[in-house]
Amino acid sequence: MPKLKLPAPPSNPLTSPKRPGKEYGPSGPLGHAEEAGVTAVDWIDERTSLSGGLRWGMFRKVPKGTNWFYTLGSSTMFAFLSQAVTGVFLAMYYDPSATRAYASIQYINNEVFLGEFVHGMHRWGSSVMVILIFLHMGRTFFFGAYKYPRELNWVIGVALLVMTMTMSFSGYLLPFDQRSYWATIVGVNINGTGPLVGPYLSEFLRAGPYFGATTLSRFYAIHMLMVPGAIAALMGFHLYLVAKLGTTAPPWVKAEAPEKLREDKVTVDQ
Amino acid sequence: MNKQEKEQYLRDYGTLKSQGKPFFPYAVAKDGAMAIVVMAVIIAMAIVLGAELGPKADPTSTTYTPRPEWYFFFLFELLKVIKPPALVPLATIGVPTICLILLFLLPFYDRGPERRPERRPIATTAGIFVVCAIGYLTYLGAAAGPPTEIDIPIPANISSQGPEAVTNFKAGSAVVAQSGCAACHQFGENGNSGPGPALTNIGARLPAQAIQRTLINPSAPMPSFSALSEESPEQFAQMVGFLAALK
Numbered sequence A: 001m002p003k004l005k006l007p008a009p010p011s012n013p014l015t016s017p018k019r020p021g022k023e024y025g026p027s028g029p030l031g032h033a034e035e036a037g038v039t040a041v042d043w044i045d046e047r048t049s050l051s052g053g054l055r056w057g058m059f060r061k062v063p064k065g066t067n068w069f070y071t072l073g074s075s076t077m078f079a080f081l082s083q084a085v086t087g088v089f090l091a092m093y094y095d096p097s098a099t100r101a102y103a104s105i106q107y108i109n110n111e112v113f114l115g116e117f118v119h120g121m122h123r124w125g126s127s128v129m130v131i132l133i134f135l136h137m138g139r140t141f142f143f144g145a146y147k148y149p150r151e152l153n154w155v156i157g158v159a160l161l162v163m164t165m166t167m168s169f170s171g172y173l174l175p176f177d178q179r180s181y182w183a184t185i186v187g188v189n190i191n192g193t194g195p196l197v198g199p200y201l202s203e204f205l206r207a208g209p210y211f212g213a214t215t216l217s218r219f220y221a222i223h224m225l226m227v228p229g230a231i232a233a234l235m236g237f238h239l240y241l242v243a244k245l246g247t248t249a250p251p252w253v254k255a256e257a258p259e260k261l262r263e264d265k266v267t268v269d270q
Numbered sequence B: 001m002n003k004q005e006k007e008q009y010l011r012d013y014g015t016l017k018s019q020g021k022p023f024f025p026y027a028v029a030k031d032g033a034m035a036i037v038v039m040a041v042i043i044a045m046a047i048v049l050g051a052e053l054g055p056k057a058d059p060t061s062t063t064y065t066p067r068p069e070w071y072f073f074f075l076f077e078l079l080k081v082i083k084p085p086a087l088v089p090l091a092t093i094g095v096p097t098i099c100l101i102l103l104f105l106l107p108f109y110d111r112g113p114e115r116r117p118e119r120r121p122i123a124t125t126a127g128i129f130v131v132c133a134i135g136y137l138t139y140l141g142a143a144a145g146p147p148t149e150i151d152i153p154i155p156a157n158i159s160s161q162g163p164e165a166v167t168n169f170k171a172g173s174a175v176v177a178q179s180g181c182a183a184c185h186q187f188g189e190n191g192n193s194g195p196g197p198a199l200t201n202i203g204a205r206l207p208a209q210a211i212q213r214t215l216i217n218p219s220a221p222m223p224s225f226s227a228l229s230e231e232s233p234e235q236f237a238q239m240v241g242f243l244a245a246l247k
């Protein structure tokens, strides 16, 4: 009895097909390096599926007419990142105790390599960020970008604004020179005049009924842990919504259906 | 916006979006260019303006200027617009809180479908008004430097008491000037007209005892001078004496 040939065993399902144009495998050191990179990215992606999210965020379309005003939001974020990085370097030398804070800042300014420069970037970066956040808010306001369906993004934005101002207020005390000390006392007193929560708020800020030794460390914790963490989280949510809903088109750009789909252009062959 | 207007918006937006360009690389390139500009500005400011420190904080010192960072000036100036003491809480917390709530809730009371600024006259006018008001108040705050000199003619009843009284009066005037009181109070021609009341005739209104009590235990937002009274009672006494002599 003649035997039928056995079917070929299935090819190993775990080897992926060759990339197009690379039938003969990677060639040369450059090819191998490329292959290694692709393999590493594949390895991560197989376990996280991050590439889908990245593609979703990066290759979404921005509407027709998007202009330079739309860069104000990302510049605000960039200024925040600059504050975060310079802040980390300042925190390496800063000492949040009422007796040593001033000396530690003097040390940063006079002894540390590029210390005054980084300190200056942090100080003026705060002004830049405040200006940018107001400009960004103005842009979204005058473009009517807070309307349906982006209401929630506006509300989150206002929360970001309040927290940015809180950062400025709490950071102002940290150098612990005369200006910052007395301005903060007046500022805390002003908070204290508020109805209902005012007295509690100022007592929380001072860490007690009087401005004392623990006030500075409380401001420090607020300034470098509490508020920046909240800002980073809300910023992430803000950006998620931006990608999800898309950015608005400038209000004066009209939506026009593509030419061939317009009703009045359709002609019937006779 | 009613349901129909919402659907219309989403349809139009879909069309505009499909005619747009991908975020990467087009928008990313613009954002990146802007980020470089921001970085350059921050670096330039850090190099040119530096990060000077003032003198060390000293709770007992009498040479301070309670001035916030410039972008809080507009809130500080608001205190000067609203004068009567009973209304101070309104200025300090009330007005900013109301503005903040209005800002938070904006998308919930401005629900019209129109987005072009020139066709939203109320929103656009209100926006421009707020921008101008904040700009003007910031300018006022920047222009009103805290005077550090008080130039007041020596009252007749002081000069009649002999040279020692005159020296004390002058010393008290210097302490008051250096303490930054004039940042919030007016003394004759000197000082800012608020948030605190004018002190030109304070001696006629309050006896020295009451002035002393107020300095140690003031009503907010004024800072307390109790540290000064403990650390250098002499200067504190000169301060009280000077204020009590203003009639």
Ligand code: HEM
Binding pocket: A069, A070, A071, A072, A073, A074, A076, A077, A080, A133, A136, A137, A140, A145, A146, A150, A153, A154, A155, A156, A157, A158, A160, A161, A164, A235, A238, A239, A242, A246, A247, A248, A249
């Ligand atoms: C830390 C502060 C903030 C960051 C990093 C930030 C970031 C961004 C970014 C990157 C966008 C994309 C479009 C653009 O850049 O214009 C955006 C959109 C938006 N932001 Fe912000 N933002 C901040 C604060 C605010 C504030 C204070 C508001 C308003 C009160 C706000 C309201 C909005 C709205 C309504 C949109 C949608 C705009 C549109 O679709 O055209 N944001 N934000």
